[in-house]
Amino acid sequence: MTEQAIPSASVPATISRQELRELVRSQLEMLLEQQNFQGAKALLVPVQPVDIAEAIEGLPETMQAIGFRLLSKDEAIEVYENLDSSVQQTLIEDFKRQDVLDIVDKMSPDDRARLFDELPAKVVRRLLSQMSSQERQATALLLGYEADTAGRIMTPEYIALKETWSISRALEHIRNRADMSETVYYLYVTDSARRLTGILSLRHLVMGQPEQTIGDIMTREFVSVQTDADQEEVAQLIQRYDFLAVPVVDTEQRLVGIVTVDDVIDILEEEATEDIYALGGVQAGGDNYFQTNLLTVARKRVVWLSVLLLTNTVTTWVIRSQEAVLEQVVVLAAFIPLLIGTGGNVGAQSSTVVIRGINTQEIANRSAFTVIRREAIAGAFLGIMLGVVVTGWAYLLQGNLEVSITVGISLVAIAILASTAGAALPFLFSSIGFDPALMSAPFITTVVDVLGVLIYLNLARYVLQL
Amino acid sequence: MTEQAIPSASVPATISRQELRELVRSQLEMLLEQQNFQGAKALLVPVQPVDIAEAIEGLPETMQAIGFRLLSKDEAIEVYENLDSSVQQTLIEDFKRQDVLDIVDKMSPDDRARLFDELPAKVVRRLLSQMSSQERQATALLLGYEADTAGRIMTPEYIALKETWSISRALEHIRNRADMSETVYYLYVTDSARRLTGILSLRHLVMGQPEQTIGDIMTREFVSVQTDADQEEVAQLIQRYDFLAVPVVDTEQRLVGIVTVDDVIDILEEEATEDIYALGGVQAGGDNYFQTNLLTVARKRVVWLSVLLLTNTVTTWVIRSQEAVLEQVVVLAAFIPLLIGTGGNVGAQSSTVVIRGINTQEIANRSAFTVIRREAIAGAFLGIMLGVVVTGWAYLLQGNLEVSITVGISLVAIAILASTAGAALPFLFSSIGFDPALMSAPFITTVVDVLGVLIYLNLARYVLQL
Structure with a gap:
């Protein structure tokens, strides 16, 4: 150079x-x-x-x-x-x-x-x-500081004390600084190089004896986060320990800011909205949705719709390829929406609890295999219950027993397939670093629709001997 | 008697x-x-x-x-x-x-x-x-105290002071009580009848002059909630004002407890989970889902699935009643899943943003009519964009121009119908006191599926002159 x-x-x-x-x-x-x-x-x-x-x-x-x-x-x-x-x-x-x-x-x-x-x-x-x-x-x-990190949400409005200070000196310092500080309830102790060496609460300060120093009463074991920590992690930390604030340090353990509990509430709500939007197939922007331009809204949604449309075109293509069966027994077509619709609903239930479990860490200490097996069994229960009802109803509607049994058995198979895919795909996406809330729905739909129609029409071919 | x-x-x-x-x-x-x-x-x-x-x-x-x-x-x-x-x-x-x-x-x-x-x-x-x-x-x-009210989540572990006390007496009192109190950062001032007359923060106490009394420095204008206030309202109050706690009083304004910010975080997360579960068609129990018995899980889910199944049977019945059309042009059946699937997705997007907007009160100051019109226009945009693509794709798949145009036009109509229903139904359910997150999906599906199939097959009859 x-x-x-x-x-x-x-x-x-x-x-x-x-x-x-x-x-x-x-x-x-x-x-x-x-x-x-x-x-x-x-x-x-x-x-x-x-x-x-x-x-x-x-x-x-x-x-x-x-x-x-x-x-x-x-x-x-x-x-x-x-x-x-x-x-x-x-x-x-x-x-x-x-x-x-x-x-x-x-x-x-x-x-x-x-x-x-x-x-x-x-x-x-x-x-x-x-x-x-x-x-x-x-x-x-x-x-x-990248978006959604501790560095982005921290405030520099904290009060730092020195270990050697007396309690009365510290109280004097707080009195002078209180107006410029976001919280005075947690106090941070730094050394001459600005490194965080301890924290203490105003409660401890008020309860201390006047002759004690900050070093005497501060806690040397504390939790801090780095500037590049994900904001959701910071929020979960504060939530787990019922903190009012958490200190943010740089790579050299120097105190650069704090994140307070009121910001955490907003973050948790924002993250919940993102999850809900993702499940509903809406891309969350940082802004208030209702203030966003309508064309922008349509553009954001059309991506997800197009992905799902692609799924649906595959389904259409599969049905088209099985047209010979349908031509012989047209009434089979009437049950396709029911089968893939119910399959989609069963899959959505499984993926909803698994995705929420992953995001709130409720699922953290369970193996993916246990959860998927559990959902598959639930899917089998549901499929059998609904399958019996549907078989009876199908018979009432069109009087052909073979068609009715085909519909009923297909529903059981599709329910098991849907609940297994609904539970497994979120784990898969999560493990390869994609947002399971965003990615799961289109793939579950594809699996359920395409495989569901194939199962149904091939079973019909076999049962009806077409 | x-x-x-x-x-x-x-x-x-x-x-x-x-x-x-x-x-x-x-x-x-x-x-x-x-x-x-x-x-x-x-x-x-x-x-x-x-x-x-x-x-x-x-x-x-x-x-x-x-x-x-x-x-x-x-x-x-x-x-x-x-x-x-x-x-x-x-x-x-x-x-x-x-x-x-x-x-x-x-x-x-x-x-x-x-x-x-x-x-x-x-x-x-x-x-x-x-x-x-x-x-x-x-x-x-x-x-x-009924479930989900302030009375249920409040703690009696607060510190109450008297107006006449000096700051030093108050600090002495706090020192003695700090261990038994959930927070010492907000202090509550009560009269001889236990009525809440003021609040002050430890920050103000520490900043006060020794000769001042509590009555001198306390705030007489404060926010409190009654024991029967909904926990979600309490949470939103603390969130809105960035409080660390809010006092709970009985009907005579007597202080009976406080709700602290750490409980609020848990409530907001719980409410978000409920919303997400409702959207996914899962009934939220109070317990950790993953510890619930599998049969209980299946029983809880089957209710919602049965409601949706009823919807689907109506769709099946409608298709069956139009069988004459399908018998003449079997390929029409191949596009039904695509049309109602896409309609369902468009409806889900609209209902997701509207439901979340209602629940987080982001939507509070907008009229339902404005929001529904906005969604209907977004639906029209989306329908036109997708309709053009689908028309071309349908032509490629089966080479019949009339069928392709029927599919395309139906998609536009269904998208408008779905986004309008998706936006309007949550408002309707919310106004009559039902949870929109729980109720919307089955009804939107019904409207989209049944009306969608009717639009499509009747349009086909007209365009194809059957």
Whole structure:
């Protein structure tokens, strides 16, 4: 890479510091303009932090934040310390700029992960505490936090204490900070390197003796999550332990924020909505559905409908291929919707309980095999109960015993098939990393419809001796 | 009622107090044994609280709690005060007895409401604070709290303060009580009659000046719920306001408990599971599904399947009645599953978003008409998109243009019908007090299947000039 060589090799040995900085700045600006982020990142590797700071200060505002984010974590903190406090402030403003965010938004997740090192905890805190919660959401990608992770939902509005403080000093600190903090009920103890070393609750603080220090009463065994933890995991953690908040730390165990219980409630509701939508074949957007444009709505739904249509065309094709049977006994056609409809319903029941069980982790300690066998047996029970009823009803409707028995036996077979597929497919999709709620319905329908019609019409051929 | 006359009229004027008490006791025991609760309630009306107390003390243990619950609220508190402290303790034990609870469990909700007045707040607190959370759940019916209400999920483990207390006295009180309290972060201020007059948070207490009183810093405007508030409403309240807890009061505004945020998370998850199960045609039990007996599972599911089967038999009957058309052009039968399948999917999408919108109250401020029209238009879009594809595909499959056009046009009509029914039926069921998640699917299926087949085969008759 030629860019990398510029500051170190291709410049004269006698270049002044000022000239070097100007060179770095102009090269950096050019590379950023070309959106050659990989090149820009490489350019900065051999340069001293103090020179990078100067170069970044000289960049146009849209480029400052991106340039800064291309630095490694260690460099970033040094460069940040070398920036003028007024430039530090400008940098924070840059992190909120929509044109900057648009650039980041266009990168692929892989690119972002490769380009952006973790931000230093100190800088994260400074940045986040000057933003509203909406701004935090918007800038989170630029900070390196992917959607639906702890980094996205955390707030920097927590109170941090030091181990050596007395209880009265801590209470004084809380009094001064309470208005700026999301919760004062959980307090976080950090060392000089911002590493989280303990937590304590306001309850413990209030119950402590005045002569005790924070180190005396804090809990050293605590639960924390990393910035890249999935938000659903964080929610389940808070739910399981009845926490009011959980601390979020970076890879070096430095405290960068907390996630509070009220956010968790919203996340759990959002996740439930997603599950329900997926089961109903609707793609959940982040937005309120009822405010979404109608064409967008139709476009989102048509994908799933088309997948199911494909399923249905296979069914149609199978029926068409068995037309010889139908031509001889047309009344057989009248029972096809009943058979595949009931099969679909049995399959939906099995997949509903299995999918919900997987998502709420109720099923976690059971083997897939046990659950599938259980559902298959339930399907057999249901098939027999319904099959008897249907056989009688079919006989009443058209008076042909062979047709009635064919319908009844087919229903039992289809119910077992449907409940087994309904229980097994969610496990399959879950194990290969797909959302079972979204994926199961079309596949269960396909299995039940296609195999169901084949079972039915072939059984008819055999029983009716066609 | 002759029982009522016994203590006041049919006894000699010279009866001693002791004889009167013995009479009341024996009459009460007899009536309770006969499970004539209405008669027992009437018997006690004219008797003095001190005499009732004596009579109750003399009852067998299984009857004490029930006898006590038949008193009016005012009487109950006076009788309770007149009981020996050892009998007060026995009474609490009686409230936990399974045989007592079984008696209450057998009463109809109407009977319970008629027989059981609200318990005095003081007695509720005493009772509840000596029970584990499971015991509280079990005894809640005897206390007069129906399932899924605030009274069922509240805990008596809160800290109550007095307005006149200084901050330091309040902190001292909290230190002593913290271990027995579910939360110390919200504090409740009550007057001498246990009425809730204010709330304050530990945050405010810690931030107050030592010379201030609780009355100075407490909030007099607060949100509370009654014991009979639906648990889902309580959950939504806590969710909306980001509370950590909400106080529960009786009809006289006396504080009887609090509901905390961790319970709310569990309730919201439970309600989401219920919704998801209902959509999938599974009846949710209170228990973990995977621990339920398989026959119970099958029995619960078969009800819903039978309803849907009835739907399907109607479809079969309709197809059978149109057999003349099918006999002439057998290939028409091959497209029936495709048409009603796609219609069902379009209907499921519309009903899913509408049902979830109703349940999360996202839809609350929109008129049903607006939402239904919106869905109908979305259905038309979807129908046209899919109809074009299907027409082409049907032509490729069987080469008859008239049949292909019939299939395509039918699909458009069915999609509009399905999305309209899918949006309208949840509103209808919701407005007449049924759970839309549970009721919608069978009815949408019926409308789509039956009307869909009729549209399709009649259109075929017309287009193909059969």
